[in-house]
Amino acid sequence: MLPFHCIHYAQLSAMEQRCRRNGVSVEGATHKQVVDLIKSGGDCLTLTVISVTQQEADRLEPQEDQTGYSYIDYSDKRSLPISIPDYSIVNRNGERYIVFNIHMAGRQLCSRRYREFANLHSALRKEFSGFNFPKLPGKWLFQLSEQQLDTRRRGLEQYLEKVCAVRVIAESDSVQDFLTDTEDDISASPVDIKVMLPDHEVTSVSVKKSSNAQVVWEILVQRANLTAYTQQYFYLFEIVEYNFERKLQPHEIPHQLYVQNYSTASSTCLCVRRWLFSVSKELTLPDGEQAARFIFYQAVDEVNRGNIRAEGRLYELKALQDAKKANDYLALARTLPGYGDVVFPHCSCDSRKEGHVVPAVGMKSFRLHACREDGSLEAQMVELTWDSITSSESDEESMSFCFQYNRPDKPPRWVKVYTPYHAFLADCFDRIMEERKWEDSGD
Incomplete structure (x- = not known):
């Protein structure tokens, strides 16, 4: 046992070293569990190993200092609702050609020619040489009939479905660029x-x-x-x-x-x-x-x-x-509280150290309703009339909406509401001020 342990065992790869000891699988076991298992065998140790190639060992357990073979995980998959429901005929700059309309969840992303699919296929095969790509519909030298075009459309759709199902490929620059409109596409395609x-x-x-x-x-x-x-x-x-x-x-x-x-x-x-x-x-x-x-x-x-x-x-x-x-x-x-108001999602506010607030904008007032960080409403609510609010602005840099209001017998106070919808909140304030002018003028 000792000669084997000193010489041969040290030469085994990491994956080969941890298969079976005394007939018990030690895959995923801790060092202590392995030692206890060895001790339980007394003076006899049966070590079962499975030899693998270096490339396979690197794939199963990649090393940080690898300079050659790089492991890409193709097992991380997801289902994306990508489809090619139809195709269009484009007449542009004296050229007439077919484009296939690519949709995501029923919403059109872009339109691509067959040769653009072929270029994508070629680029992906070079970038992900270890992946077994599906076959791309073949090129046809002559003009295709409607039936042949529909067959090609279905084939391209199946190709995209399989390719985009693999996360690492779908998120690659090649695929993202393919699914993103160019400036020419944006101006030309309705x-x-x-x-x-x-x-x-x-x-x-x-x-x-x-x-x-x-x-x-x-x-x-x-x-x-x-x-x-x-x-x-x-x-x-x-x-x-x-x-x-x-x-x-x-x-x-x-x-x-x-x-x-x-x-x-x-x-x-x-x-x-x-x-x-x-x-x-x-x-x-x-x-x-x-x-x-x-x-x-x-x-x-x-x-x-x-x-x-x-x-x-x-x-x-x-x-x-x-x-x-x-x-x-x-x-x-119309007789009930909240009618005609816009209620925003709960968010943080600098006037409240703990918890969040729910901003609500209405014709009568602007309200900040206290709530927990999960949005559960609490009893406290601050209600400000529009006459008391002296200034307001949207701050893109801090992602906040700021307003100043007057307080009886105290100096005016600035409050910041940290919401991603700060621009919309500012729009609501502006609209309220405009509609108040309508009522004042009788328009």
Whole structure:
């Protein structure tokens, strides 16, 4: 035993050294467990080893100081909802060719020619030489029929599904660049974007990928036949968290948000929401007006979320929750706390050492409701009237919204609310000030 231990055992690789001792597997065992097992055998030790090549040993147990063979883990897999539902014919600069439209969770990412798939395949085979890549549909010298094009489309889709299922390959620069639009693609290729209306109907608009929110909104106005009132009192929002949406800035690119948020449970991350705080202005809407109908549906949502606090009137509201009874439903909802307000997700605030706050913006006041770090509401709430707030600003660098307010018999105080939605909170403040001017002037 000693001669073997001193000479031969020392020459075994790390993987060979730890297979079986005395017929018991020691894979994953601690050093003490192995020693105890050896002792239990008395003066006899049976050591079972399985010889492996150096490359296989490095793959199973890579060394930090390796300079040659590098191990890449292809076993980390995931399922991505990537697909190629159709193809398009492009006429550009005197050239006519086919592009295959690549979607992620039903949202179009980009369009690629067959030769771009072939280039990707070639680049990946060089970068990941140890991976057994699926076969790419073959090249065809002559013009393809519709049936042949559809066969190629299915083959390319299956290829992407298998390649993108391997995390290390899907996250490589080659694949990410392939799935990202170039400047030429952005300017040339129109895409369909789905937008959810307040009544939960989904409509699609065809826009350029580079179109900003204002352009998309104007196209949606035409596509969905939105009335003048709806145009004035509603706008595009992004669904960013459960039960929360933020208004888009006019310069933002909706398509970028659309493809980045493919993991959202709904069919789209874009929606139309109310952009009006004034209840008095809401009451001037004509009967049967589209905007009034949309306000009803959003009010139902806000009651269900708890942002409009029913406080014992929930049964009455449920009984009126029908489009034919919209006027009665809204008449009751308007009397309840929280109606017409925008309630933000809980966040930290410099005026509160422990816990978070839930900011809420309404026509009557701005509220900071104390809560725990998990969002559970507490009893304390600070409510500030708009006349007491003297200044406010959004701070991109600190990701915060800052405001100053007057205090009786004390100097004014600055407060910072640390929220990723600081720009939207600033928009809400500006909108409130604008609507207060409407009421003062009688507009």
